[in-house]
Amino acid sequence: MNQWYYVDTAQQRQGPIDAPGLAALHRSGQIADDTLVWRDGMDQWQPLAGRATELGLAAVAAPAAAAPAAPLATAGTEAAGDNAAEERPLTGRAVFTAQEPRQGQYVPPQLEPALAAGTAYGGGSAGDAPYAPPQAPVNTGTRVVTGGEVVYAGFWKRVAASIIDGVVVGIGGSILSFMVMALLGLGLSVSFADIAMGTAPIVLQLANYAVSMAVAVAYFAGFHASRMQATPGKMAVGIKVVRSNGEPISLARGVGRYFGYLLSYLLLLIGYLMAAFTERKQALHDFICDTLVVDKWAYTDHPEWQRRELGVVTIVVLVLGGLLLLGLIVMMIAVFGILFASFR
Template sequence: MTDWFYADATHARRGPVPATELLRLYQARQIHDRTLVWRDGLAEWVPLDAVRGEFASAASPSPAASEWTLEALAPTQADVDGAPAPGDAWRPVTESAHAAAMPPAGASPYAPPTAPVAHTAAVVRGGAVVYIGFWKRVAAYLIDGLIVGVIGMVISVIALAVLGGILAVGGSDPAGNMGIVLLQLLSNLLQIALSALYYAWFHASSMMATPGKMAVGIKVVRPNGERISLLRGIGRYFSTILSALILMIGFLMIVFTERRQALHDLICDTVVVDKWAFTDQPELQTDGLGTVAIVVLAIFGALFGLGVVAIVAALLFASM
């Protein structure tokens, strides 16, 4: 006998139950034609109305049990209110109150729940969207810049040591002019490649954010809430170089554009939004800086101030 799962009035997954029990629930009006159901063999959750023919053998001979028309057993208004339409991008959740999405099409509903931000299918449109301003994005860039800088330095040291050894074995002087040029060129290329891969991969991942952006609670998406592709992520990284080359004007455009887009966002058709934007909980979005961003900006601001004081003191000492 086929076991079925169904979504109850609170959108929680119930089951497994046999077809006869599902029929009983329907007759008792605890579920209705728009209730989402699933059994092994179905690619995704479907409305009960779409598979009602499978329950003919489970129905009793009595008219009340065998009649599956909308007119005979139409759901009450209370059943309909709040029920998702069959075409909605909605999936029943597990028993956990915090689970927000079922597995994608083709996956078993027995799989553990995942956060809604982990799947492009979980995009929920129609709610308010908080676009992220200049300083919160600066805080994220500072974190990411520190991470990329440390990793890049380690990789560059290893690569330069290897190349220096190769040049020395080949009879070239690594400290010579040509050796210095090659080493510097390799170091720059490695840094660019690492940065491009870092930003593009994280932005195109299911997280839609780099570690810096995740720390301050923001993400990069298309204007419709979908995550960007790896190719678009690479293009966006190199577009940020353009934003910096024009005297940082590309970044300052965040302050003046309607959706707080920098030049590289406009070029690649992306937006930076709160991590809860385009989810089923848009009310959790915040337009302020947040604790992490404030702490990061304060720390880097203090370090910058100390650096300026040290430079000024050194210049004054040298002029004495």
């Protein structure tokens, strides 16, 4: 038996539910004729009235002829006409037009199938997957919207982002450093074994540190000052870096923030731990550079899309990081135990 999904009045996707259950909801008045429904095999969401026969519903009004769909409205009304001179109340559903640009457009999870099909009411390609992944960038515009609620990034989200970024920078920096040291080593007649064993001349060691530092600075400063306002680690957990007034940071401020970040670590991580206790979740480097780490939808037109919970990505990264740390601790204890036994 086919399993159905429907969009409730709060625009939340509900289901799965079988056909008799969906019909019962309609008879009880919990869903209406124009409620959007979908099941496997349908290439787009459709009003319930369009599936009345299949669901065994009687006396359901046929859906009105589809008019050109209007863009998604967010201010409580949806515009009608080319000049939006006429407005009418929203009917509890969002409408996407097939002509509306999709690049960089946020798609609420409950409406992913509708947009994947082209429109909530009609149109679109039959080959589109009903559960295509949503396009959810951080904030691809430069417009700063103030006055709304701001959800600050919690300590554990920042830890998860740091773990991801540390892995990316560590791997990328190591590869690039080895390449540079190898080229310098060939020019200085230093063998690869000397480089691998750490016995290379001081110039190679300095080159290694310089390359690693350059990669880290370019990574953090570049991504934080980009339109995304976040490193890949921060993007993964849904947070970004802004000025204290919500504006994007400059590249120069991003560079300064990285060196402030190093200072936070040099102070026995105390500077970083400050993010767990300060009012706006600021670490030492945030205070130094006048920055905030906030939810990716803060200071945008949709502050209601901000999330306070950790999220699946954050939890998974924290668990894996904890297991890795535990493994390192066990290994160190074992090594020290062997060394201690050998000196007895």
